Amino acid sequence: MKAARLHAAGDLRVEDVPSPGEPAPGWVRLKVTAAGICGSDLHNFRTGQWISRAPSVVGHEFAGEVTAVGAGVSQFALGDRVVADSRFWCGECPACQAGRHNVCARLGFVGEICDGGFAEETQLPARLLVRHDPTLDPAIAAMAEPLAVALHAVRRLAAPAAAPVLIA
Template sequence: MKAVRLHAQNDLRVETVPAPQAPAAGWVALDIIAAGICGSDLHNFRTGQWITRSPSIPGHELIGRVSALGEGVTGLSIGDRVVADSRFWCGDCAACEAGDHHLCERLGFIGEICDGGFAEMTVLPRRLLHRLPEDLADDAAVMAEPVAVALHAVRRLRLEQDAPVLIAGCGPIGGLAALILSDLGHRDIRVADRNGARAGLVAEVTGARVVSLDSNTDSRVRYGIEATGSTAALRALLSCIGNGGAIALVGIMHGTLELDPNLLVEREVSLIGCHAFKDEMPEAISLLARCADRARALVESEIGLDDVPEAYRRLIAGETVGLKTIIRP
């Protein structure tokens, strides 16, 4: 079968590899329908931070159709369409026993611990698969995983209904957070991104207002979402947050931040870490069923496996306007 494999930092190849063997007990074979390229895929490509096995097939945002069932698998049938939960947790540590699988002490992800969706087929544990409603379009359904991530960040903020929210970064998570806030009825959503066309697209789809992080100090907001991964953007966002406010940190950071802690102490500003998602996947699927057309409007393009290396280049260079590039094997 054809697959995209990450061999090392900055070394991504389209190759022909053996198809997966029959699924083991508790595992399920999938024919990949679609997979999304995530910012963390690009981060791993650029830094090698999460390369634990090489070569590996990336792709933790994926939907597929069940083609074979391992022994003991229940609740799924051949032909079912499913979306993958990206988190590969151990099930034995204190966090897992408490139901906090996203905080597992040995947490890994599909595409790292096991091969992911940048291929024609894959094999995954049954416990990571959610059946999809058949009337949810593929190009919306494949965004269930990043929607769950964005939803987790929004939940962690514990927003007041009418309070303004400023989102730094209109990539997939920032844009989907704006979509979630719009769906929840928030009327004052502000977005900032150095790519003006992308910010404009998010504003058009969600009803958000495009602002600059450099022009909000006289009109500070209570809540912010940092979805850029830029320490410079976080510093700017901090200046836009009013006393008693909070920022959800969901972007994967490059570099470290020099920060005077008194800024947080004296103004009682909270920085809230948001890692992956907890139990938001079913709600994310339901939200996409309501907002499918708007979610699909955020898609940049659909590509084949041969086009993935060039898509990585364009995404890293910031040449895209749409938020999500979808692979169709």
């Protein structure tokens, strides 16, 4: 399959790589249906700041279709349409156990510590996936992560209902 892999700062290559194969227990294999390029992807390409292993398939803003599920995965079925949480959290540390995945002791990001969505296929832990309506255009679904960031900012603002807001 084709995949965009980051080897070093400024060194991104589209390469032929093996398909991911059968997913491990708790993991899901996806056919990537759409992917977006984030500003952090560009920053990492330019600076290499978040390269923790190389080469790695980059891309954390993507939508996909479930093509296989590992043992123990019951919440997803073949053909489900999903998007991924860009944060790769462990699920085991005290913060994760308390539901505070954003401060996971081993927090990393999809496309950094595991392969991301700039490939024909990828695999992720089922815990990172969110099902979406299958009628939603994959190009729109792939924008779930930037939309979540914007919604989080609006909620943190907590402007009273009907209050004027200036967006510059």
